[in-house]
Amino acid sequence: MKIIRSKISIPLCLAVLVAINGGFFLVPVITNIMNHLPSLKNDFTSWKDTLSFLNYFEIPHLFIGLFMIFMAVLLPTRNRVAWFFTVILLFTIIILDIFIIHENNHKIAYSSAVLIAMIYYWRQFYYHSLASGTYFAIISISWLIVYSMLGTLYLGDQFTPHVTDLQTAFYFAIVCMSTVGFGDIIPHSTEARMFTLTVIVSGITVFAASISSIAGPMISNNVKRIVKGRVYNMDRKNHYIVVGANPLSVTVYNSLRARGDDVTVVFSPGTVHNYPPKTDIVEGDPSATATLKLAGADKAKSIIALATNDADNAFVILAAKEVAGEDTKTLALVNDTQNLKKMKRVNPDMVFSLPLLGSELLVRTLDGETINNELVTQLFFGHEDKQP
Incomplete structure (x- = not known):
C-alpha cells in the first residue's frame, strides 16, 4: 500500500481527470465513426458526402478529445507547457459549451472542476525546456491544421468559391491561422463564419503559446546567465557550493539554508531538480573550471560534490583544486565503497560514504x-x- 501511495502524485491524479474529460468528447464521436466506417470504405464520392454523417460540432469535439488525451499522457511528467495547454483547452471547452453549443450539463461542471484543480495545483508543474516547448509547438500547429482542413471540407459548399479538395482546404487553413485574410475564399453562412472564427482564434492562441514556449526558456536561461553570472557573482563569497541535483544534494542545500548559510547549486543544463524557486543556481558542466569560477569557487567555504556518479565527483574535485581559494574545503561523496581508494587519489579534504557510515x-x-x-x-x- 505504501508503494502504491508513493507512486500516486497530484499531477498523475490530474492527468486521470483530464483523460476522463477528453473521453466525454472523444467516445461519442469515435462510436459514430466506427458505425459508419464500413459504408465509407467503398462509397467515397466527395469530402462533403463522406463527412456528412458527423454533426457540426463533432469535428471540434474529436480534436478536443484527442488533444486532451495527449495532454493527459504528458501531465505526469510535470511539464509546464502541458499544464498551460490543458488550462487553455479546458477554458475553451467551457466557453464553447456555454456560449456556442448552449449546453448546460455535466460536462460543463466537470470541466470547470478540473480547470479549478489545475489552476490550484499549478506549482506542481515546474519542468520546462526548449525541447519540450518545440515539441508542443509542432504537435499543436499540426493538429490545428488538420482540424481546419477537415472543418473546411465539411463546410465546403458554404464557402465562395466552394472548397472541395485538400489543397484548397490546406491553403484556407494556413491563411486563417496566420490571420492574413486574402479574401479569395469567403464563408457565406453563419456556420462557416463561426468555424472560421474558431480557426482564427485558435491560430492566434497556438502561435502565441508556441512562440512563448520556445522563446521563454531561451530568454529565461540567458537572463539567468546574465544576472547570476555577471551581477550575483560579485556577492558570492563565504558560501557553500553544492554540486548535484539528487535528493541528497537537495537535503544538504535545505539544511545549510536553514542554518542561514549562503549556498550556490551547480548542475548540468536541463537537469530536472526539486530545488526551491529562488535557489542560486549555476547551470553548466560541474567539472569545468569556468563553471566553478562562475559559482564563486575562489571565495567559497566548501565545494561539496554530491553527484550520483563517483567519477563525476572525482572530476569536480580535480577542477575545484584548480580554482578554489586557499581556505576552500573540498568534500566528495562516494556512492560505491569500492571507489574509496580511487577517490582518495584526487586528494579531497574529506571523503565520505553514506553506505559505509x-x-x-x-x-x-x-x-x-x-x-x-x-x-x-x-x-x-x-x-x-x-x-x-
Missing part, C-alpha cells in the same frame, strides 16, 4: 556503543585513515 553506525549500535557527536566526527574525518 550507515553500516558503521549500525554495527556500533548493535554492539551497544554510545553514538555521540565525537564518534560521528571521527567516522567522517578519521575513518579513511584506517583504510589500508
Whole structure:
C-alpha cells in the first residue's frame, strides 16, 4: 500500500481527470465513426458526402478529445507547457459549451472542476525546456491544421468559391491561422463564419503559446546567465557550493539554508531538480573550471560534490583544486565503497560514504556503543585513515 501511495502524485491524479474529460468528447464521436466506417470504405464520392454523417460540432469535439488525451499522457511528467495547454483547452471547452453549443450539463461542471484543480495545483508543474516547448509547438500547429482542413471540407459548399479538395482546404487553413485574410475564399453562412472564427482564434492562441514556449526558456536561461553570472557573482563569497541535483544534494542545500548559510547549486543544463524557486543556481558542466569560477569557487567555504556518479565527483574535485581559494574545503561523496581508494587519489579534504557510515553506525549500535557527536566526527574525518 505504501508503494502504491508513493507512486500516486497530484499531477498523475490530474492527468486521470483530464483523460476522463477528453473521453466525454472523444467516445461519442469515435462510436459514430466506427458505425459508419464500413459504408465509407467503398462509397467515397466527395469530402462533403463522406463527412456528412458527423454533426457540426463533432469535428471540434474529436480534436478536443484527442488533444486532451495527449495532454493527459504528458501531465505526469510535470511539464509546464502541458499544464498551460490543458488550462487553455479546458477554458475553451467551457466557453464553447456555454456560449456556442448552449449546453448546460455535466460536462460543463466537470470541466470547470478540473480547470479549478489545475489552476490550484499549478506549482506542481515546474519542468520546462526548449525541447519540450518545440515539441508542443509542432504537435499543436499540426493538429490545428488538420482540424481546419477537415472543418473546411465539411463546410465546403458554404464557402465562395466552394472548397472541395485538400489543397484548397490546406491553403484556407494556413491563411486563417496566420490571420492574413486574402479574401479569395469567403464563408457565406453563419456556420462557416463561426468555424472560421474558431480557426482564427485558435491560430492566434497556438502561435502565441508556441512562440512563448520556445522563446521563454531561451530568454529565461540567458537572463539567468546574465544576472547570476555577471551581477550575483560579485556577492558570492563565504558560501557553500553544492554540486548535484539528487535528493541528497537537495537535503544538504535545505539544511545549510536553514542554518542561514549562503549556498550556490551547480548542475548540468536541463537537469530536472526539486530545488526551491529562488535557489542560486549555476547551470553548466560541474567539472569545468569556468563553471566553478562562475559559482564563486575562489571565495567559497566548501565545494561539496554530491553527484550520483563517483567519477563525476572525482572530476569536480580535480577542477575545484584548480580554482578554489586557499581556505576552500573540498568534500566528495562516494556512492560505491569500492571507489574509496580511487577517490582518495584526487586528494579531497574529506571523503565520505553514506553506505559505509550507515553500516558503521549500525554495527556500533548493535554492539551497544554510545553514538555521540565525537564518534560521528571521527567516522567522517578519521575513518579513511584506517583504510589500508
